[in-house]
Amino acid sequence: MKKKKALWTSTFREIYQSKARFISILLIIMLGVGFYAGIKATGPDMLHTADTYYKDNKLMDTKLVSTTGLEDKDIDLIKGDSKVNIVEPSYSLDVLTEENNHVLKLMSYSSDKNELNLPVLVEGKLPEKEDEIALDTQVLDNQIYKIGDTISIQKDDSDSVSRDKFKIVGFIKSPIYIDNVSRGYTTVGKGTIDYFGYVKEDVFNLPVYTEAYIQYKDTAKLESYSKAYNLAYDKDVKSLKQTLKNRPSEQLDEMKKEANEKLDDAKAKIADGEKQLSDGQTLLSEKEKELNKNKQLIEAAKQQGMPVDAAQEQTLQKASKTLEAEKKKIEEEQQKIKESKEELATSQKKVENLKEPTYHYFSRDDNPSYSEFQDNADRISSIATVFPVFFFMIAALISLTTMTRMVDEKRGEIGTLKALGYTNFEIALKYIVYSTTASIVGSLAGLLIGYNLFPSVIFDAYGSMYNLPSVIITYYIGYTIQSVIVALLCTLLASLFVLRVDLLSTPALLMRPKAPKPGKRILLERFSWLWDRFSFNQKVTARNLFRYKQRMLMTVLGIAGCTAMILTGFGLKDSIGDIVPLQFDKIWHYDATVTFNDDSTTAQKEEYAKIKENDKNITSSLDLSQNNMTVVKKGYTNREVTVDVPKQEKQLADFITFKDRNSDKKYSLNDNGIIINEKLANFFDAKTGDDLTIRDTDNKDVTVKVEAVVENYVMNFAYMTPSYYEKIFGEKPDYNVELLKFDKSLSETKENELADRLIKSNYAGNVSFTSQIGKAMDDTMSSLNIVVWVLIISAALLAFVVLYNLTNINISERIRELSTIKVLGFYDREVTMYVYRENNILTVLGILVGFVLGVLLHGYVLKTAEIDMMMFPTTIHPISYVLSALLTILFSFIVMLIMHRKLKHVDMIEALKSTE
Numbered sequence: 001m002k003k004k005k006a007l008w009t010s011t012f013r014e015i016y017q018s019k020a021r022f023i024s025i026l027l028i029i030m031l032g033v034g035f036y037a038g039i040k041a042t043g044p045d046m047l048h049t050a051d052t053y054y055k056d057n058k059l060m061d062t063k064l065v066s067t068t069g070l071e072d073k074d075i076d077l078i079k080g081d082s083k084v085n086i087v088e089p090s091y092s093l094d095v096l097t098e099e100n101n102h103v104l105k106l107m108s109y110s111s112d113k114n115e116l117n118l119p120v121l122v123e124g125k126l127p128e129k130e131d132e133i134a135l136d137t138q139v140l141d142n143q144i145y146k147i148g149d150t151i152s153i154q155k156d157d158s159d160s161v162s163r164d165k166f167k168i169v170g171f172i173k174s175p176i177y178i179d180n181v182s183r184g185y186t187t188v189g190k191g192t193i194d195y196f197g198y199v200k201e202d203v204f205n206l207p208v209y210t211e212a213y214i215q216y217k218d219t220a221k222l223e224s225y226s227k228a229y230n231l232a233y234d235k236d237v238k239s240l241k242q243t244l245k246n247r248p249s250e251q252l253d254e255m256k257k258e259a260n261e262k263l264d265d266a267k268a269k270i271a272d273g274e275k276q277l278s279d280g281q282t283l284l285s286e287k288e289k290e291l292n293k294n295k296q297l298i299e300a301a302k303q304q305g306m307p308v309d310a311a312q313e314q315t316l317q318k319a320s321k322t323l324e325a326e327k328k329k330i331e332e333e334q335q336k337i338k339e340s341k342e343e344l345a346t347s348q349k350k351v352e353n354l355k356e357p358t359y360h361y362f363s364r365d366d367n368p369s370y371s372e373f374q375d376n377a378d379r380i381s382s383i384a385t386v387f388p389v390f391f392f393m394i395a396a397l398i399s400l401t402t403m404t405r406m407v408d409e410k411r412g413e414i415g416t417l418k419a420l421g422y423t424n425f426e427i428a429l430k431y432i433v434y435s436t437t438a439s440i441v442g443s444l445a446g447l448l449i450g451y452n453l454f455p456s457v458i459f460d461a462y463g464s465m466y467n468l469p470s471v472i473i474t475y476y477i478g479y480t481i482q483s484v485i486v487a488l489l490c491t492l493l494a495s496l497f498v499l500r501v502d503l504l505s506t507p508a509l510l511m512r513p514k515a516p517k518p519g520k521r522i523l524l525e526r527f528s529w530l531w532d533r534f535s536f537n538q539k540v541t542a543r544n545l546f547r548y549k550q551r552m553l554m555t556v557l558g559i560a561g562c563t564a565m566i567l568t569g570f571g572l573k574d575s576i577g578d579i580v581p582l583q584f585d586k587i588w589h590y591d592a593t594v595t596f597n598d599d600s601t602t603a604q605k606e607e608y609a610k611i612k613e614n615d616k617n618i619t620s621s622l623d624l625s626q627n628n629m630t631v632v633k634k635g636y637t638n639r640e641v642t643v644d645v646p647k648q649e650k651q652l653a654d655f656i657t658f659k660d661r662n663s664d665k666k667y668s669l670n671d672n673g674i675i676i677n678e679k680l681a682n683f684f685d686a687k688t689g690d691d692l693t694i695r696d697t698d699n700k701d702v703t704v705k706v707e708a709v710v711e712n713y714v715m716n717f718a719y720m721t722p723s724y725y726e727k728i729f730g731e732k733p734d735y736n737v738e739l740l741k742f743d744k745s746l747s748e749t750k751e752n753e754l755a756d757r758l759i760k761s762n763y764a765g766n767v768s769f770t771s772q773i774g775k776a777m778d779d780t781m782s783s784l785n786i787v788v789w790v791l792i793i794s795a796a797l798l799a800f801v802v803l804y805n806l807t808n809i810n811i812s813e814r815i816r817e818l819s820t821i822k823v824l825g826f827y828d829r830e831v832t833m834y835v836y837r838e839n840n841i842l843t844v845l846g847i848l849v850g851f852v853l854g855v856l857l858h859g860y861v862l863k864t865a866e867i868d869m870m871m872f873p874t875t876i877h878p879i880s881y882v883l884s885a886l887l888t889i890l891f892s893f894i895v896m897l898i899m900h901r902k903l904k905h906v907d908m909i910e911a912l913k914s915t916e
Contacts, residue, residue, distance in 0.1 A: 007422070011430045015437065018406070022438055024805045025402055025491060029442030030449070031801060032395035032490070033483040035794045036388035037447050038454025040479045043381030045455040046462075049472045050178070050373055051224040057118040059175040059224075060088075060213035061364065062237055068255070068357040069208025074247060078214060083239045085217040088116045091204040092211060093160050094186040094193060098152035100144070101756070102194040103186055106153075106161065109134070109198035116213045117176050119198055123147065124170030130203050133166035136195035137467065138180065140171045144195075147171070151197075161203050172198065173467050179369035180467055181776055185766055187597075187759065192768075214240065224364070225374050237361055248356035259351045263344065270340050277333050280326070373466060380458060380787055382864045383572075387565070387791060390857060391798065392486055394561040398802050400494040401554045403435060405809045407498045408514070414502050415510025424503045431499055435491035443487045451475055454790060461786030465779060522546045541837040551813070555806050555842045556849060562799030563850025563888050564857050569792035570880035571858035573785055575872040582873060583713045584774040590622070590655045590739040591746070594758060597765040598736070608763035612740075615754065620741045622655050623647035625725070625733030630695045631716075633684050641680060641716045643694065645725045645733040652719075655739050661711035671727075673705035674720045677712030679871040694718065702728045713871045714777070745771065800891045807839060807895050811903065818903065832900045843892045847885045854884065 015022050064070065064078070070089060078087045091108040109119070109127060119126065122137050124147045139145050145168050152165045174196065177183055183193035216236040222229040364370045407414075417427045452473055459471035502510060524542055525531050534542065545552055597604075612618055625645035630638050646652040649669050658667040658675055667675060676686070686692055690706050704720070725733045746754070748771075755767035811818065814835070822831055855876065862872045 007426060007430065011433050014430065014434060020808060021402060021406060022434070024801060024808065025399055025435070025438040026442040026445070027801050028395045028398050028798070028805065029439055029487045029490065030446040031794065031798050032388075032392045033443045033446030033487055034450035034453070035391050035446075035798075036450070036486075037476075037479045037483050038450030039380070039384040039388050039790075041451055041474065041476055042455045042458050043377045043384060044476070045471050045474055046377040046380070046459055047223070047225050047374065048474055049459070049470075050468060052472055053178075053468055054175055054224050057120060057175040058086075058116045058215065059364065060116045061216050061219050061233060062214040062240065063362040063366075064212045064214060064240075065210070065360045065362065066251075066357050067360075068251060069206070069210060070212050071208055071251075074244065075209070075212060077243055077247065078212065078240065081240055081243045083216050083218065083236045084214055085220055086115050086215040088114065088213045089209040090211050090213060091201065091206055091209060093204065093206075094188040095153040095161075096188060098154055098164075102144075103188050103192065104151070104153065105183065105186070105193045105196040106133075106203075107196055107198050108201040108204055110201045113201070116215055117174060119172040119174055122171045122173060124168075126170055126172070127198060127200050128169075130200050131163060131165070131167055132169045133197045133199050134170035134172045135168055135197045136177070136183070137171045137173055138183075138195045141180070160205055161199075162205055163203060166197075166199060176367065177369060178373060178466050178468055180465055181779065182368055184368075187765055192755075225377075233363060237363070241359075241361065244359055248359065252354060252356045255354055256351055259347070259354070263347055263351065266340065266344050266347070270337055270344065273333065273337050273340070277330060277337065280330055280333075369466070376462060383787065383791070383861060385864055386857070386861050387568070390561070390565060391794070392490070394558060394565075394798060394802060396486075396490040396494075397554065397561070398558055398805050399490040400497075401558075401809060402805055403431070403491060403494040404498045405812060406434075407431065407495065407502060409812070411502060411510050411514065415505075415507040418503075418510065419507035428496065428499055428503065431495040432492060435495045436488065439487040439491045440484070443484045446487075447475070447480055447483060457790060458787050537834070537837065540834070541841070545838055545841065548813075551810060552842060555810075555839075556846045558802045558806055559799070559843055559846025559888060560849035560853055562795060562802055563847050563884055564853035565795035566792055566799065566887055567851060567854030567876065567880060567884040568858045568861055569788050569795055570883055571854065571876040572791070572861065573788045574875065574877045574880055575858075575862060576785060576788065578873040578875065579713050579870070580774050580778045582711075584770055587657050587712060588655070588770055589657065589741065590770065591742040592740040592751075592754075592767055592769045594738045594740060594764045595766040595768075596736050596738070596763060600763045604761055604763040608758065608761040611757050611761055615757070617742045617744070617746060617750070617754070618740050619743045620651070620654065622651050622739045623735040624737040624739060625722075625735050626737040627697070629697065629718075631680065631684065631718075632693050632695050632701065636684055638695075639680060639683050639716060641676075641694070641718050643718045643720070645720055645722055645735075647722065647733075647735050649721050655741065656719075658708065658710040658719075660709070667708040667710060669719060669721045670707060671721050671723045673707035673724070674718045675708045675710055676706055676718050677716055677871075678709055679712065680716040680718070681706070681709040683716075696729065700729075704728060713873065715869050748772070796887055796891070799888055800894070803843075803888075803891050803895045804898070807835075807899055810839070811835060811899060828900070828904045831903050832896065835899070835903075836896050839892065839896070843888065847888055850884070850888070851881060 064074075066074070075087060075089050078084055093106045095104050095106055096102070097104050111126065111128075119134065121134075123140065124134065126134050133151060135145060135151070145151060147168055147170065149168045150165055151168060153161070154164075177196065183195060186193050216233070218232040218236055219229055222232055414427055418424075455471050455473060522543060523546075524534075531539070612621065624647070625643075627643050629641055629643050631641050632638050646655075646669070653668060658669075659665060660667075661678060669675060674692075676692070681687065684692060686706050686709070688706055688708060691703050692706060693701050693703055695701050704718070704724075720728075722733055746769075751769045751771070755769075758764040758767050818831055818834070821834060826834065858876060859874055862874060
C-alpha cells in the first residue's frame with residue numbers, strides 16, 4: 001500500500017515539477033481537439049440552426065404555381081392527397097411603390113389561416129386592418145421607411161388590390177427569405193424584388209389564388225438538407241403530381257367551355273344584329289321607294305304646270321335627309337358587325353390554340369438563399385475534412401517528441417524503481433497517468449472551446465448575409481469520441497511506445513546515463529576550403545545540427561507543418577478573393593444579361609430595340625441562345641451545364657475570353673465542336689478531342705466533340721456555333737438572351753433605371769447586371785474569409801506552441817552542455833545564440849519545406865472544398881509566402897525571448913552534478 005502511495009505521490013509531484021512540459025502537452029492537445037471538433041461541428045451546427053428556424057416557422061416544402069392560377073378545386077384535391085399535411089392557398093402581387101419606384105412583393109396574411117411560412121415579428125405588429133402592412137426588415141435596415149409611415153403603390157396595380165395606400169405597422173422576417181440581399185425575380189420594374197410586405201387577405205381582388213404552399217407529413221420531422229428529407233420530398237411531390245395530373249386537361253376543357261359559351265353569346269348577338277339590320281334595310285328600302293314615288297308625283301305636277309304645296313316639298317326633303325341618316329346608321333352597323341365577326345374569328349382561333357395550363361412545383365432548393373446556405377455550410381465541412389487531420393498530425397508529432405524526452409530524463413528513476421521491485425505496469429502507470437491526464441484535461445478544454453467558439457465565430461461571419469437566429473451549439477458524441485481517442489493516441493501511445501525499450505532494460509543499465517553521441521566528422525568538414533572559413537561558433541552549430549539528426553528532423557517537420565497550414569490559410573484567402581476579379585473582369589467583359597419573354601410581340605421587340613438604341617450607355621450587344629441542359633456519362637454523376645450559342649459568333653470574343661488557364665493560349669468557336677470550362681472537363685475526365693453526351697430538356701441525348709477546355713470559375717458552360725447547334729440538335733437555335741456592354745461602369749441607380757426601361761417594353765423579361773452578381777458573390781466569399789482567418793490564427797497558435805515545445809526540449813536535453821559553456825565564461829546572450837543559431841537554421845529549413853507542403857495542402861483543400869458550380873484559382877500570391885514566413889519567424893523570436901530568460905536563471909551547479 002505504501003509503495004502505491006509513494007508512486008502516486010511521485011506521479012503528481014512530476015506533474016507539478018514539470019508544469020511547463022505538462023501544460024505544453026495539454027495546450028497542443030487542446031488546440032488539436034478544439035480545432036478538430038470545432039471545425040467539424042460548424043457545418044452541422046449551421047444546418048441544424050437553419051433547420052430549427054424552418055421548423056419553428058413552418059417553412060413550406062413545395063410552392064405550387066399554375067400559369068392560370070389555382071382554384072378551390074385544386075386546393076381540395078391537394079387536401080385529399082394522403083401525403084399532404086397542410087396546404088395553404090395564398091395571394092401575392094409584385095407592385096411598384098409610388099414614392100421611390102421600388103418593387104414590392106405584396107403577400108396575403110390572415111391570422112386565423114396562416115399555418116406555413118410564419119412571419120417573425122421584429123418590431124411593431126402584424127396587419128390587423130385592410131389599410132395596414134408589415135414590411136420586410138430590409139426596409140428597416142436600409143432606413144427607407146419607419147413604423148407609422150404610409151407606403152403607396154402605383155395606380156397600374158390598384159385594380160388587383162382594393163387600396164393603393166397602406167400604413168406601416170411592423171417589420172418582419174420570413175423563413176422564405178433567409179438572406180439579406182436577394183428577394184427573387186419579377187417581370188415588374190427593374191426585374192428584381194426589393195422587399196416584401198404582408199397585407200390582409202381581403203385586400204386582394206384576384207379571381208384565383210396565385211400560389212399554394214404545401215407541407216408533407218413525411219418531411220415534417222426530417223432534418224432539412226438531409227438525404228432522408230430529399231428522398232421523402234421526391235416521393236411526396238411525385239404523389240402530388242399524380243393527384244393533380246388531370247387538372248391541366250380539366251382546366252383546359254373548362255376554359256374552352258367558358259370561352260365557347262362566350263363565343264356562342266357573341267355569335268347570337270351578331271346573328272340578332274344581322275337580323276335587325278336586314279329588317280332595317282327592308283324597311284328602309286320601302287321608305288326609299290315611297291319617297292321616290294312621291295318625288296316623281298311632285299315632279300310630274302311641276303311639269304304639267306300644276307301648283308305644288310311648299311310644305312309638301314319641305315316634308316319630302318326632310319324625309320330624304322332622314323333616309324340618308326338611316327342609311328349611314330345601317331352602314332355603321334354593318335361595319336360593327338364586320339368587326340365583331342373579325343373579333344369572333346380571332347377569338348375562335350385563340351380558343352382553338354388554348355393550351356393546358358402548366359403547374360410548377362417549386363421546392364425549397366429552388367429558393368436561392370436556401371440552397372446557397374447549404375453550399376456555405378458544405379464548404380466549411382469540406383475544409384474540415386482535411387485541415388483538422390493535418391493539425392492533429394502535427395500535435396501527435398510534438399507529443400511524441402515531448403514524451404520521448406520525458407522518458408529519457410527519467411531513465412535513472414525507472415531503473416531505481418525496477419531495482420526496488422516495482423513491476424513494469426506500476427512503473428508505466430506514472431507515465432500513463434501523466435499522459436492521460438494531459439490528454440483528458442486538454443481534450444475537455446479543447447471540446448468546450450471548440451464546440452462553443454468556432455461555430456459561433458464562423459456563423460456570426462455569415463450574419464451580414466443571413467437573418468437567421470444565433471447558432472445553436474450542439475455537442476456531438478461522435479466527434480467527441482474521435483477527438484479523445486486521437487488525443488490519447490498522441491500521448492498515451494507515444495509514452496508506451498517509448499517506455500517499452502526502457503522497461504525491458506536492466507536496472508543497472510537504466511541507472512547509468514545514456515552515453516553521449518560520439519562526435520563524428522560531418523560532410524562539411526571534408527570541404528576544407530569552406531570549413532576553414534567557419535568561425536568556432538559556426539562549426540559548433542554545424543556539428544550539433546548533424547549530431548542530433550532526430551531532433552533536427554522533428555524540428556524541421558514541426559515548423560514545416562505549421563508553416564504549411566498558415567500558408568494554406570493565406571492561400572485559401574487568395575483563391576477565394578481571386579474568383580470575382582478573374583471571372584468578372586478577365587473572362588466576362590459584358591455588363592448585363594437580358595432574358596427575353598417567350599410570348600412577346602413584334603411591336604414589343606421594336607420598342608425594346610428603340611429603347612436600347614436611344615440609350616447612350618449601351619455600346620454593343622450580342623444575341624445568345626441559352627439553355628440549361630445536362631452532361632451525362634456512364635459511371636459519373638450527371639452535371640448541369642448552360643449551353644450558349646452566339647448569333648454573331650465573331651463578336652463573342654468581345655464579350656467572353658476563351659483561354660487556357662496555364663498557357664494563356666486563346667481559342668475561338670468553330671463548326672467542329674464545343675468549348676467547355678475546365679471544371680466540367682475535370683468532372684468527366686474530358687480533354688480536347690473527346691466526346692461528351694449532352695441531354696436536352698426533352699431528354700434527347702446528343703454527342704458533341706470537345707474542341708477546347710478553357711478557364712472559367714463560376715458555373716458550367718458549353719459554347720458552340722449556330723451551325724454546330726443545328727447539326728447536332730436538328731433545329732435552329734432560339735435566341736432568348738442578349739448580352740450588353742456599356743461604355744463605362746454604371747451606378748446601381750442607373751442600372752436599375754435602365755432595367756426598368758427595358759422591362760417596360762415587355763420584350764425583356766429580366767435584366768441582370770454582372771456588377772451586382774459579382775458584388776453578391778464577393779459578399780459570400782468575404783464571409784468565407786472569416787473561416788480562413790480562423791484557420792490561420794489556429795495554425796499560428798499551434799506554431800507558437802510547437803516552437804516553444806521543441807525549443808524547450810532542445811534546451812532540456814542540453815542543459816549540462818549549456819551550463820558548461822556558462823561556467824567557461826559565455827555571456828547570457830552568447831549562450832542563447834549558441835542554441836538559437838541552430839534554431840534559426842532549422843526554422844528557415846522548416847519554412848522552405850513548409851512552403852512545399854503548403855502548396856500541396858492548399859491544392860488538396862481546394863479540391864475537397866470546391867462545390868459543383870465553382871472552381872477556385874490555385875495561385876498563391878507572393879505576399880502570402882512572405883506573411884507565412886514572417887509569422888513563423890515572429891513566433892520563433894518570441895520563444896527565443898522567453899527561453900533567454902530561462903537560460904539566464906539556469907542552476908549550473910545542479911545541472912553539472914554527477915549522475916553516478
